[in-house]
Amino acid sequence: HQHNIKVFFWYEYGFMGDTKPITKDNLLLAKNPDWLGIANNGKPSSYHEKDFYFNAYDPKVQNYIIKLIEEGIKLYPNVDGIQGDDRMPAMPKNSGYDEITVAKYKSEHRGNLPPQDFNDENWVGWRINILNQFGKRLYNSAHKVKKDIIVSFAPNPYPWSKENLMQDWPTWLANGTCDLLAVQCYRYNADAYKNTVKEALSYVKANNASQLFAPGIILMEGNQIKMTADLLKKQININRDLGISSEIYFYNEALNDREIQRVFKELYPTKAVFPIKPKHKK
Incomplete structure (x- = not known):
């Protein structure tokens, strides 16, 4: 803040527990063995056997995440914002076959079990609605703790985000539960x-024309710089040509690269002004 830099808490993993099967000695799972997401084959729910999730449909898991975020804001009241990434709110499409979610579904569908086909349109829509409602709760809870907090989400491009991790972010915009949208346009x-x-941008304009939208640009993966100076200049200029004045970079270590610094000095010649003005003052 002394250097006029905004600080956001980045909840990168969201509902994801691990990049490998969540073991029983996991601190959360050991204390809450029923929190695990379950796939249609009865095994732990995952995205392509890489990202394994806790049960985002379970109210207890949702409440834990919300309380965690509320606690962070209360402990650090000067924080400017919080961000949910491509895993919050999110859930692998093969999920929802745990006892808690099945019981909820049956109670709303005359005792019928969820379809075994996790791609069933109505079943997908029912689960997405739960995630959308969570997103709204998260947004309202964060703003209740701090009125001028900025709630940011960085999902994957739509409709891929919906088809794979059930992130229906156009609905988030339509519902007004996102202050800053940073779609991961990593190319x-x-x-x-x-x-x-x-x-x-077409989905942004169709659902909330006033939505602040800052595309995500990828600079590096792991420990390796992947972006060239020429391509970076082209991507920034593409944003300007489309009327977009902001971008977000993944991730900060790449800012030490001299070629990237050179592009930034050329294309960002003046001091940046953060695009959101606080709506409320405490």
């Missing part, structure tokens, strides 16, 4: 980047 080709941003 290593100028044309692909432009097409991805244009598609995301």
